[in-house]
Amino acid sequence: MKKKVIIYNRLEQPVVEDLKERYDVHFFKNIDPKTNQDFFNHLKEAEGIIGLSLEVDKELLDKAPHLKIVSNNSVGYNNLDIEELSKRNIMATNTPGILTDTVADTIFGLLISTARRMPELDHWVKAGNWTGMLETAYFGTDVHHKTLGIIGMGRIGQAIAKRAFHGFDMNILYHTRTKKPEAEQQYNASYCSMDELLTQSDFVCLMTPLTPETEQLIGKREFQLMKKSAIFINGSRGKTIVEQDLIDALQNGEIAAAGLDVFEKEPVEPNNPLLKMKNVVTLPHIGSSTYETELKMSQLAARNLDAGLNGDRPPNLIDSNVWKKD
Numbered sequence: 001m002k003k004k005v006i007i008y009n010r011l012e013q014p015v016v017e018d019l020k021e022r023y024d025v026h027f028f029k030n031i032d033p034k035t036n037q038d039f040f041n042h043l044k045e046a047e048g049i050i051g052l053s054l055e056v057d058k059e060l061l062d063k064a065p066h067l068k069i070v071s072n073n074s075v076g077y078n079n080l081d082i083e084e085l086s087k088r089n090i091m092a093t094n095t096p097g098i099l100t101d102t103v104a105d106t107i108f109g110l111l112i113s114t115a116r117r118m119p120e121l122d123h124w125v126k127a128g129n130w131t132g133m134l135e136t137a138y139f140g141t142d143v144h145h146k147t148l149g150i151i152g153m154g155r156i157g158q159a160i161a162k163r164a165f166h167g168f169d170m171n172i173l174y175h176t177r178t179k180k181p182e183a184e185q186q187y188n189a190s191y192c193s194m195d196e197l198l199t200q201s202d203f204v205c206l207m208t209p210l211t212p213e214t215e216q217l218i219g220k221r222e223f224q225l226m227k228k229s230a231i232f233i234n235g236s237r238g239k240t241i242v243e244q245d246l247i248d249a250l251q252n253g254e255i256a257a258a259g260l261d262v263f264e265k266e267p268v269e270p271n272n273p274l275l276k277m278k279n280v281v282t283l284p285h286i287g288s289s290t291y292e293t294e295l296k297m298s299q300l301a302a303r304n305l306d307a308g309l310n311g312d313r314p315p316n317l318i319d320s321n322v323w324k325k326d
């Protein structure tokens with residue numbers, strides 16, 4: 001009999017077809033996993049779960065007595081209760097590395113779009129407003145030769161630093177748990193305290209994972225430390241900041257603008273005040289979302305799943321203490 005596998009929310013179709021040959025596959029998308037009876041029925045027999053953003057907590061695990069592995073189709077795994085999983089000897093895996101350059105491209109693109117007001121001016125042109133010489137009021141601010149502060153100098157943080165240093169001659173400051181001598185050497189990056197980074201940067205880019213340590217890392221105090229001309233970019237997770245404090249900082253002119261790929265609640269609520277602000281550029285959490293990279297992520301997630309279900313060590317097994325180390 002084929003082992004039962006639940007696919008949740010996102011996995012590229014060629015990989016789904018491939019899994020169907022080996023497993024009894026059930027795909028759930030846009031359901032409420034807290035109430036969906038069909039989901040519970042399959043969960044009761046499932047040995048594997050693969051996909052994106054399923055909250056795997058004690059309550060869910062109590063309904064999944066045969067589960068052996070949860071293969072996250074993302075590098076971030078804040079949706080998984082790793083301690084609870086390891087207590088039950090259930091493996092958890094993620095997809096690090098293969099998405100690094102794609103995410104760095106997205107986040108750097110977001111930074112440039114925000115600084116140069118590209119979405120706002122795109123709407124303005126398409127609405128037929130370009131009828132004469134452009135007024136100074138529509139100018140943006142330079143990116144090149146400015147100071148970029150990166151909080152969370154891991155794989156993606158360093159790939160952003162590479163683009164900023166080699167492509168845009170930016171001065172790089174960073175704050176992270178462990179100093180990164182290779183980034184200091186390659187991108188002339190300087191390690192500094194969080195407060196120094198916040199006060200000195202023209203662009204502040206948040207790229208940490210969401211952990212108990214980083215939840216609400218950036219709030220009122222941190223926004224007030226930033227320059228009034230600062231542009232804040234969040235590519236990590238919505239809950240690493242206090243979203244209401246960002247709204248206040250933008251409304252009070254404490255910072256100049258923000259570029260956001262992630263939100264406290266996703267999909268973002270249509271009445272979120274951030275969506276009404278011209279100086280805020282929003283994206284629907286598309287850091288890794290290119291055809292090429294999403295396919296590679298799905299393939300890697302499937303390799304992790306296969307290994308776990310065949311009794312092998314998955315290539316990207318998450319160590320239960322991993323967020324406490326670098």
Ligand SMILES: NC(=O)C1=CN([C@@H]2O[C@H](COP(=O)(O)OP(=O)(O)OC[C@H]3O[C@@H](n4cnc5c(N)ncnc54)[C@H](O)[C@@H]3O)[C@@H](O)[C@H]2O)C=CC1
Nearest residue numbers: 076152153154155156176177208209213235236286287288
């Ligand atoms: N917007 C999007 O679509 C995407 C967002 N992400 C987010 O980016 C995160 C980072 O991914 P990677 O760079 O691959 O991970 P990584 O593990 O290579 O880097 C994370 C870095 O954050 C640092 N860090 C952790 N806690 C910190 C703290 N309290 N203060 C300062 N620094 C801290 C770590 O030391 C590490 O250097 C993911 O966990 C995910 O949340 C990742 C992919 C796509």
Ligand SMILES: O=C(O)C(=O)CO
Nearest residue numbers: 073074075076287288
């Ligand atoms: O990989 C991640 O952590 C994402 O946010 C989506 O690709």
